[in-house]
Amino acid sequence: MKFTKTLIYVSWRIAYSEILIKYRRSIFGPAWISINMLITIFALSAVFSNLFNMEIANYVPFVFCGLLAWGFISLTINDSVQLYINGAIKNFNFPVLFFPLKNTFKNLIIFLHNSIIYIIILIAVNQNILNLNILYIFIAFPIYILNSIFISFSIGLISLRFRDIGQIIVNAVFLIFLVTPVFWDPSILSGKKIILAEWNPLYHIIEIMRQPLLGKVPSFNNYLFSIVATIINAFLAFFIFKKNFNNKAFWI
């Protein structure tokens, strides 16, 4: 128990240092994380609010909350690809959860940092979205953290073993971003196309975070799909752990 606490503490410290150091010697420092996000929201809102005939006061919070959740998911996946490709694993037996926790905490810090924009949106765009339903994000957080740990583990080890898969995953993430309702409203879908939202687990995982931030309650289906996806991720991570974790040092 004491070691688990130490591991969590050290992983958090390393994740925090990594973000600070990345922006060293920059005038705005880690504020660039949020500035980049603001620029993306501005660009997407300018183009797509007209295209989808959505009120800017509704579209800006919608796209921000979607991007906030998507940012956590996509960064976790992309960073996992390089997670174990590190000569150090050949020289030291790192605790099993060390790299997945480091990855999860780094993206959690970025997520929390970007949440500052939520306050800007409340003040400048639409304050009606804030109500008690925001408390539902506390159900979403454990689901996000667990999935991040499992995904970091699975994708990290698979990418270490099969180096081409990592590159395929990075490209796939961008394609998934386009087909998942992150910056577009799923209500524009009709007919069979509706499966892009209804059967897309990433959409449901985004919704359990986005809906509370927009002052709404996520649907039962959102939670069901998210929990099932978490269970599947856990099984995959466990299977890959049992099958491959002992051999990882041979793949460097």
Add this chain to the structure above:
Amino acid sequence: MNKNKDFFIKLSKVDLDISNFNHEYRLINSKKKIKKHQKILNNISLEIKNGEKLGIIGPNGAGKSTLLRLIAEIYKPTSGSYEKKGTCIGFFGNIFYDEYLLGIEFIKNSLMLFGHSKKQIDHEINNIIDFIDIGDYIYKTFHTYSEGMKARVSLATVIFAKPSILLIDEGIGAGDRFFIEKTRKIIDKILFETPILIMSSHDEDLLSKFCKKSILMNNGEIVKSGETSEILDYYKSEIFKDKLSN
């Protein structure tokens, strides 16, 4: 901090077979038929108790580093039983897990991972900085370090962790001659105080200095074990001569 406790390592009939690990390691013979098994360690049994310092001698490719990595649990044995009591850390080279960490942050975080408290680290950190002696680089990120600096930081982190079982591969090849001479006393003190030390090296003086007993390895097997001087003589007279004649 490790005194008055019983630490041990027991390896019983341990095998390490790389064909089970990775298909890329399958060897192809001249007829392009795949050989399915490549034994790296074969039937290794060892028992090392508190206070013992063991040398591992053998030619390149004998399985010395693999055995040490197996004891450090970086590799897992294919078969056989394996038991260990005590914190076990090996010095195999670079252990940097993050190129964008400051040297000082790396040392503190690593020592915490090795089980040291913040208080212990604060107490020891100035000694470690003096030992590494790389000036302001200790406050810079790793990607600005030379290979020698990285080696110094890695070595300092491992030996100041003061584990109950310390594994050293290919001697203490960190840093330049000046660094080794300057830090010799500190390194010697820590190595002598370590409850269990296992060291693989080609340096006869180093092995004779620290290790009373040694094992001789060749082709993944323990060929002989006994007093270090006896093993070194046997190595030179039998295996070394045999290799030269081939």
